Amino acid sequence: MAAFAVEELTALFGSGFGARLRPLAASAWGAERLACGSYSHALPGHAAARTILAAPVDDRLFFAGEACSAEDFSTAHGAFEAGVRAAEQALSCAAVRGRCRAPSG
Numbered sequence: 001m002a003a004f005a006v007e008e009l010t011a012l013f014g015s016g017f018g019a020r021l022r023p024l025a026a027s028a029w030g031a032e033r034l035a036c037g038s039y040s041h042a043l044p045g046h047a048a049a050r051t052i053l054a055a056p057v058d059d060r061l062f063f064a065g066e067a068c069s070a071e072d073f074s075t076a077h078g079a080f081e082a083g084v085r086a087a088e089q090a091l092s093c094a095a096v097r098g099r100c101r102a103p104s105g
């Protein structure tokens with residue numbers, strides 16, 4: 001895996017580039033018993049379904065996680081931003097019902 005990555009990067013950035021690289025760590029995601037190296041994805045032509053997945057239900061259930069991000073799915077920052085958005089939605093709905101203050105900013 002590391003040799004393949006170095007080969008690809010050397011092809012992109014020139015023959016001297018590979019000498020500047022050394023592997024630091026690698027995941028064994030492919031060997032993980034339950035996930036088996038899998039990744040979530042939207043089928044071609046169905047990316048808009050992420051917005052449906054992320055939509056609150058009855059202003060009481062709020063969804064977060066990378067799959068709810070229309071722009072940054074499959075990433076840690078997409079998951080984080082979806083979580084912040086879901087929390088803000090929950091606070092806004094609770095504020096409308098008079099259960100807490102609306103989020104500031």
Ligand SMILES: Cc1cc2nc3c(=O)[nH]c(=O)nc-3n(C[C@H](O)[C@H](O)[C@H](O)COP(=O)(O)OP(=O)(O)OC[C@H]3O[C@@H](n4cnc5c(N)ncnc54)[C@H](O)[C@@H]3O)c2cc1C
Pocket residue numbers: 027029064065066067073074075076077079
């Ligand atoms: C090998 C690998 C490398 C990656 N590298 C990068 C990278 O370099 N940069 C990047 O931005 N992203 C990377 N990602 C993607 C990033 O890790 C994910 O997009 C992100 O972690 C998704 O966050 P999440 O909160 O949506 O889901 P998760 O991080 O999967 O969190 C879901 C949580 O819910 C828990 N859970 C599941 N079912 C239940 C249940 N029934 N009850 C209670 N808890 C439950 C799980 O245990 C888990 O803790 C990588 C992913 C993998 C697999």
